[in-house]
Amino acid sequence: MKCRVCGQDAHISLRSYNTALCSQDFISFLEKRVFDTIQKYNLIGNNDTPIVAVSGGKDSLSVWHILNKLGYKADGVYVDLGIGEYSQESLAKIKKTAEGLQRKFFVFPIRKIFEKGIDEIAKVMRRVPCSACGMIKRYAINKVCMDNGYNVLITGHNLDDEAAALLGNLLYWKEEYLWKKSPFLDGHEGHLSRKVKPLFLCSEREMAAYALISGIDYIHDECPFSINAKSLTYKNILNNLEETSPGTKLQFIKGYLKTIKGIEEKKRDISYCTTCGYPCYGGTCSMCRLLHRFHIKDRIGFEEWGSNLDITQKMMT
Amino acid sequence: MKIELDGHTYEIEKSMEVSRLLKQFSLSRETHLVIVNDRLVTEDYRLGRDDRVKLIRVVSGG
Numbered sequence: 001m002k003c004r005v006c007g008q009d010a011h012i013s014l015r016s017y018n019t020a021l022c023s024q025d026f027i028s029f030l031e032k033r034v035f036d037t038i039q040k041y042n043l044i045g046n047n048d049t050p051i052v053a054v055s056g057g058k059d060s061l062s063v064w065h066i067l068n069k070l071g072y073k074a075d076g077v078y079v080d081l082g083i084g085e086y087s088q089e090s091l092a093k094i095k096k097t098a099e100g101l102q103r104k105f106f107v108f109p110i111r112k113i114f115e116k117g118i119d120e121i122a123k124v125m126r127r128v129p130c131s132a133c134g135m136i137k138r139y140a141i142n143k144v145c146m147d148n149g150y151n152v153l154i155t156g157h158n159l160d161d162e163a164a165a166l167l168g169n170l171l172y173w174k175e176e177y178l179w180k181k182s183p184f185l186d187g188h189e190g191h192l193s194r195k196v197k198p199l200f201l202c203s204e205r206e207m208a209a210y211a212l213i214s215g216i217d218y219i220h221d222e223c224p225f226s227i228n229a230k231s232l233t234y235k236n237i238l239n240n241l242e243e244t245s246p247g248t249k250l251q252f253i254k255g256y257l258k259t260i261k262g263i264e265e266k267k268r269d270i271s272y273c274t275t276c277g278y279p280c281y282g283g284t285c286s287m288c289r290l291l292h293r294f295h296i297k298d299r300i301g302f303e304e305w306g307s308n309l310d311i312t313q314k315m316m317t
Numbered sequence: 318m319k320i321e322l323d324g325h326t327y328e329i330e331k332s333m334e335v336s337r338l339l340k341q342f343s344l345s346r347e348t349h350l351v352i353v354n355d356r357l358v359t360e361d362y363r364l365g366r367d368d369r370v371k372l373i374r375v376v377s378g379g
């Protein structure tokens with residue numbers, strides 16, 4: 001196959017676009033798609049201060065890389081679950097990327113704060129690790145945004161993540177989530193940052209190719225707790241469909257976006273945690289209750305790694 | 318040629334196209350990228366005897 005742009009040998013075929021491209025032209029093609037997505041859906045404006053939630057995986061590190069390349073100066077935030085080698089390796093990859101980008105990033109070290117791993121915390125909360133982790137992550141990342149003036153939170157969710165979640169919500173008619181999977185969610189001034197997903201039209205395959213070609217060193221392993229069997233099954237089903245009908249995933253997500261445009265979200269009165277101000281339905285939020293349970297009052301803080309990474313690691317409260 | 322997949326190495330004598338190799342391993346081109354001698358290649362690439370091949374899984378859970 002030859003590259004559609006330059007005629008040299010192609011390195012990747014993109015059947016949903018009915019094309020093939022060489023490495024160089026693929027990078028431009030993908031970056032342009034991300035840029036167009038940001039512009040078309042108003043994901044990040046000129047006056048915004050964005051931050052990327054990074055995990056060390058291909059998607060979050062790539063979106064961080066792309067944004068900075070496109071001129072959106074974005075810092076990073078990482079929730080360190082304290083799961084042995086997996087977390088250490090993730091952190092090392094993030095540091096390396098931060099160094100290359102000359103950006104700083106914040107770390108929320110769960111084990112240091114709770115003096116327990118996520119699995120033990122989950123047991124106390126009587127939740128599965130993923131659910132406990134999700135709650136803590138959402139809270140901690142939002143706190144970094146609120147405390148440091150980042151008004152847009154970027155996540156690395158790709159087309160396959162979104163399509164798999166949508167399929168799951170549809171199959172079980174989870175109406176409470178079904179209409180809330182938009183790639184852009186509004187914030188609440190002073191309480192919750194806006195959330196956007198600039199990669200929602202980029203497939204997982206494209207993102208892996210992007211990371212490989214760009215030399216982004218990402219962690220291939222999965223979080224030992226987060227291997228979500230259902231989500232993997234949905235992804236496989238969708239990829240089987242994609243194999244015979246290229247473009248299916250894109251159509252699925254684009255159709256969803258068209259559909260939710262007309263649907264007015266049922267507005268539930270939002271209230272805020274009386275202790276910390278985080279949005280919650282009534283009284284104290286789950287995180288404040290958890291901290292109370294662990295008798296943690298003032299140790300909830302973040303480590304801040306400067307863009308010049310050999311300098312300070314400071315603890316803030 | 319040497320083939321790396323999920324931490325295992327396989328040896329295949331016969332020269333073949335990438336698409337054929339994926340079929341032999343029952344892998345979909347949607348879920349795996351093929352790297353030959355450190356470069357990404359398309360499915361019609363013809364693998365030679367001395368090629369070093371890496372099959373990279375792109376799907377992550379979660």
Ligand SMILES: [Zn+2]
Nearest residue numbers: 003006022025
């Ligand atoms: Zn080209």
Ligand SMILES: [Zn+2]
Nearest residue numbers: 273276285288
């Ligand atoms: Zn609270």
